[in-house]
Amino acid sequence: MKQKVAYIVLITVLFTQCKVDPEIKPALPANDIRVVVPEGWPKPHYNFENNPLTKEGFILGRSLFYEPALSRDNTISCGDCHQHFVAFANAGHSLSHGVNGQLGNRNAPPLFNLTWHPYFMWDGGINHIEVQPLAPITDPLEMDETMENVIAKLKNKSNYRKMFKDAFGDDSITTQRIFRALAQFMGAMYSYQSKYDMVKKGKATFSAAEQRGYNLFVQKCAICHKEPLMTDFSFRNNGLSVNPALQDSGRMRITGDPNDRNKFKVPSLRNVALTSPYMHDGRFETLEQVLDHYRFGIVQSPTLDTLLQNGIPMSDQEKQDIIQFLYTLTDYEFIYDKKFDNPNR
């Protein structure tokens, strides 16, 4: 615990130092909660059609996101494994921790630009942003709770009835409303203001190394990590050895198709400098390790992606240039946006 506190303090200090504008934004200007589709981006999958994005819905969703009552023993909230300061990934945890210190099977992915996701989880098993939270809430290795109990607990907390009324017109608490409020909060996590985005708009320029890195990225990475979302949302076997303790077959777990063995969803590279550890089981701690895997570590198997049959050759200099470029994908506007923080902390 002490270590954790020290860690958080350290991170806070680091972030405070490099923070450009330390001024705290006003709590929640109404026009701050809105549907965003940056210029040149594809049409989102989820457009809030049946679940209009409102300030009240967002606030309720945020409260639920940071609500430990969503777990069986009231100890873990969504925000414990999805931390704002690392783009809602889980800092320092290769696998998620559940109630009673249980260890999950996969690395908690970062959360942003979720309305563009056609499906969720590393194996794509969940087809809609609204029903995604059901998995972590009910998984025995994660929050291990039932929706029935969650609703009962929320009903006993004085502030929730008012928040549901503000968000949905009356104070009844249902699974649909819980999920839709969470979809409003998480769906409004937009990350589109990195240096890379500013360069694309002509409002900033890459350094020489960043530009070399970007050119290499386009050559070597961008088929799978497709711009502007930095993923094509496909499932691919990227040549990782199978972790014998986990025996995770990835996409095949969902489809039952042996052709999908060891395939996982291509993650977005936005904010990648913050979201260590990497891969579905969090096996790599640094971007260097990740790129070295593509250079030297590809394991041959029948479902290995055709693009990776010979790995991704690159010199040491090229590797460093690519990493310089990857750092430009960090979106400090998103990371420092106070509206995503736990309001009760």
Add this chain to the structure above:
Amino acid sequence: MKKIALIISALSVITFTNCKKDPAEPSNNNNNNNTNTATTGKLILTFEAMFGDSALVLNNKTYVTANGDSVKISTFKYYISNITLTKTDNSTYTVPESYYLVNHNTSSTVSFTLNNIPVGQYKAIKMLIGVDSARNVSGAQIGALDPANGMFWSWSTGYIMLKLEGKSPQSGSASKNFFYHIGGFSGTNNVLKWITPSFNSATANVSGSMTPKIHFKTDISEIFKTPNTINLATTYNVTMPGPMAKMIADNYADMITVEHIHN
């Protein structure tokens, strides 16, 4: 006098045309006590679980499957949805938002009332065992489709169309249990079964004053046979979409029959 008659008949034509045009629109006449002018009524559907010729007794009674396996049933529930009724004049009425979870562990759910049914003589019914693919891909639903009802997979989105659980000494599992959670709504894994159980020349006569009841029998023994004889030694844990789920769904497509219609 003639004029008044003309106006009345014109009015009634308009009223009927309105009903026909948009049958999904709930009628205001539902609570109308004047039975002469009622344009809608109610229809009750009741499902009785059987195993062959015996009424289902949960947990304690042993039944024998087509394969000769002994089973005790502890859980039996399934979705009935997308109900369409056909009148004797061949016109049809699709009951809007018709999604029901028939849970034979909870007696209050095995019988339900369809409201706002246009008055008339009905000779046929069509319904889906399961939940249509659209509702499997549309996010958080309410009522019978609430994911909290335990008929929704959290890790691989989709409804469990039918759930049958129990014990069998022939089960290949160490605990001698069996679990059939049958689902799959797309492509080769689709288990959705449209059924049209025959009324056997009877009709259900819906009027403002009469609420007919269609009594169905749901025969669990069918789940274990035709076209696929299920062997519990090998098939005891079917809990995700795939070929095994499809085999069982092919079996249960004929499990529901009309016992009688009470007018």
